[in-house]
Amino acid sequence: MLLKPVLVGIGGGIISRIADSFRQKNIDFEGISSRKQDKYWLLDLTNPSEFDYDLITDDHLIVLAAAISSPDKCQKEYTLARQVNVEGTVEFAQRCLDRGARVLFFSSDTVYGPSQPGEAPFIEDVTLQPLGEYAQMKAEAEALLLPLGEVKVIRLSYVFWRDDKFTKYLTQCALTNQAAEIFDPFDRCIVYIEDVKAAVERYCDAWSDIYDKVINVGSSIPVSRWQFATMFKNLVYPNLMLTKVEPKEDFFRARPRLISMDTQRLTRLLGRQPTTVEQAIAREFSGEDQV
Numbered sequence: 001m002l003l004k005p006v007l008v009g010i011g012g013g014i015i016s017r018i019a020d021s022f023r024q025k026n027i028d029f030e031g032i033s034s035r036k037q038d039k040y041w042l043l044d045l046t047n048p049s050e051f052d053y054d055l056i057t058d059d060h061l062i063v064l065a066a067a068i069s070s071p072d073k074c075q076k077e078y079t080l081a082r083q084v085n086v087e088g089t090v091e092f093a094q095r096c097l098d099r100g101a102r103v104l105f106f107s108s109d110t111v112y113g114p115s116q117p118g119e120a121p122f123i124e125d126v127t128l129q130p131l132g133e134y135a136q137m138k139a140e141a142e143a144l145l146l147p148l149g150e151v152k153v154i155r156l157s158y159v160f161w162r163d164d165k166f167t168k169y170l171t172q173c174a175l176t177n178q179a180a181e182i183f184d185p186f187d188r189c190i191v192y193i194e195d196v197k198a199a200v201e202r203y204c205d206a207w208s209d210i211y212d213k214v215i216n217v218g219s220s221i222p223v224s225r226w227q228f229a230t231m232f233k234n235l236v237y238p239n240l241m242l243t244k245v246e247p248k249e250d251f252f253r254a255r256p257r258l259i260s261m262d263t264q265r266l267t268r269l270l271g272r273q274p275t276t277v278e279q280a281i282a283r284e285f286s287g288e289d290q291v
Contacts, residue, residue: 058100
């Protein structure tokens with residue numbers, strides 16, 4: 001790889017999966033964690049000035065995924081969340097850029113706000129209308145980071161792998177013969193973790209050849225949670241029982257019901273179409289004993 005990845009937020013599910021993939025491929029990387037661990041560098045985004053920036057060099061790609069990502073926590077603990085998601089993130093990135101590193105910032109599809117049924121998918125250049133505190137923080141961080149120079153942004157939809165929160169819930173329901181309660185409608189351009197890994201590798205290999213400053217990272221067609229759960233039932237656990245429920249009134253105050261994104265830039269980045277949700281489920285659970 002032309003750039004050595006530095007994975008920030010290595011305790012999180014997405015970054016830990018990327019780290020596992022790098023280990024399997026013998027790709028050299030560094031990890032940064034908010035918890036003190038012998039093999040990783042320590043970073044507290046509430047106090048980024050304490051980080052040892054002498055560790056950062058001009059051949060590093062800072063994969064900046066650390067965040068308080070729960071919309072509910074961002075709402076209830078706003079000051080702390082903003083300190084981490086905006087102030088600390090921007091200061092840390094700026095200091096790394098000063099050392100000659102590049103920064104790949106993990107943002108969110110929620111910065112677009114809600115899609116309306118029948119409207120065209122969001123392209124990366126539209127005016128953002130973030131819904132909820134988490135989305136507002138991500139949009140603000142983007143706006144502060146992008147003018148700083150060697151910064152690029154990926155706007156992630158919900159990332160699927162076998163141990164993501166929703167999939168683990170469905171699996172547990174299937175194994176315990178409990179009906180899974182599914183919010184509906186609730187639609188996102190769900191992206192397979194393998195596509196996220198491939199995207200990060202492309203940035204490491206071809207940073208200077210990627211001219212798009214912002215890229216949507218998701219599948220090409222929105223899929224509702226109900227549709228996902230039905231596919232999961234059909235492909236993995238035929239015994240899974242499903243029931244539709246209406247979430248509490250405040251659930252969608254911080255979460256759009258529907259986000260539809262254009263993925264042409266991602267297709268160009270990967271050199272192929274994004275993995276469909278059905279393909280992703282089949283691949284992730286291939287060889288799984290059905291019950």
